[in-house]
Amino acid sequence: MNEVYRLLFAEYGPQNWWPGDTPFEVMVGAVLTQNTNWTNVEKAISNLTKTNNLSPQKILSLEHEQLAELITPSGYFNVKAQRLKSFVSWYIGAGEYQVINSMDTRGLRASLLAVKGVGPETADDMLLYAFDRKVFVIDAYFRRIFSRLGFINGDEKYEQLRLMAEDEVTNDVQIYNEYHALLVEHAKRHCKIKPRCEGCCLLEKCGFESS
DNA sequence: ACCCAGGGTCATA
DNA sequence: TATGACCATGGG
Numbered sequence: 001m002n003e004v005y006r007l008l009f010a011e012y013g014p015q016n017w018w019p020g021d022t023p024f025e026v027m028v029g030a031v032l033t034q035n036t037n038w039t040n041v042e043k044a045i046s047n048l049t050k051t052n053n054l055s056p057q058k059i060l061s062l063e064h065e066q067l068a069e070l071i072t073p074s075g076y077f078n079v080k081a082q083r084l085k086s087f088v089s090w091y092i093g094a095g096e097y098q099v100i101n102s103m104d105t106r107g108l109r110a111s112l113l114a115v116k117g118v119g120p121e122t123a124d125d126m127l128l129y130a131f132d133r134k135v136f137v138i139d140a141y142f143r144r145i146f147s148r149l150g151f152i153n154g155d156e157k158y159e160q161l162r163l164m165a166e167d168e169v170t171n172d173v174q175i176y177n178e179y180h181a182l183l184v185e186h187a188k189r190h191c192k193i194k195p196r197c198e199g200c201c202l203l204e205k206c207g208f209e210s211s
Numbered sequence: 212a213c214c215c216a217g218g219g220t221c222a223t224a
Numbered sequence: 225t226a227t228g229a230c231c232a233t234g235g236g
Contacts, residue, residue, distance in 0.1 A: 012226075018217095025218090030217085030219095030220060031218095033216090033217050033220040034216095034217085034218055034219065035216060035217085035218045035219080036217080036218085036232090036233080036234095037214095037215080037216045037217080037233085037234070037235070038216085038217060039216095039234080039235075040216080040233060040234060040235090041217085043233095043234090044233095045233045056229090072232090072233070073233060073234075074232090074233070074234095075216090075231080075232040075233040075234080076218095076219095076230095076232055076233080077231090077232070077233080078232085079219085079220090079230090079231050079232090080231090083219085106219085116220080117218095117219065117220080118219085118222085119218060119219045120218090120219095121217080121219090122218070122219080123223090125217080131214055137217090139217055139218085140216085140217080140218085141217070180217085181217095183217090188217090213236105214235105214236085215234105215235090216233100217236090218231105219231095219234105220228090220229105220230090220231095221228105221229090222228090222229085222230105222233090223226100223227090223228085223229105224225100224227090224233095224236095
């Protein structure tokens with residue numbers, strides 16, 4: 001997996017993730033991007049920003065219909081309005097960024113996973129990109145690319161893949177940060193045209209045998 | 212017109 | 225434990 005990282009980084013360079021001006025914006029984006037194209041999320045975040053509603057207190061005080069309307073472009077707006085509410089309730093109740101950031105990674109991860117609407121990937125997005133914690137994010141692209149490369153079957157459980165990645169990949173939070181972003185960039189460039197193609201164009205460069 | 216996107220929850224067997 | 229339904233907009 002380190003070889004794949006080297007190839008991706010050589011091809012695309014540093015990605016400087018996560019797009020967002022503040023940790024809180026990163027976390028909001030992590031919820032809104034669930035099963036959703038990032039360009040749609042940008043529109044939703046832009047709506048929150050330009051109406052001066054991108055803060056924990058503002059989101060919590062908005063009516064459901066108002067919040068849902070603002071985030072309409074990101075899809076699933078009724079579900080995500082509720083998820084943003086539950087997340088922000090936790091965020092404020094837990095003491096906001098500085099206090100939350102004093103938690104150890106395991107405790108913080110468990111605390112995030114207890115929030116309705118925050119699953120494993122969303123929690124790990126937040127841990128890695130908002131709290132700078134050393135967790136490897138597993139997503140659909142990870143499964144797709146590494147199953148095509150023959151590294152995994154693809155239907156393994158999230159936790160199994162995360163631990164495998166954290167065991168294999170160089171133990172560095174900055175590497176984890178770039179790795180997930182690079183996988184997304186690679187998928188955007190090459191896997192989107194043929195989502196169900198059998199191979200992966202990384203094969204040509206790294207010489208791994210397809211499964 | 213069809214397929215998919217930087218998932219997660221809930222009901223069912 | 226493990227599938228399936230559901231959520232919904234916007235771009236290719």
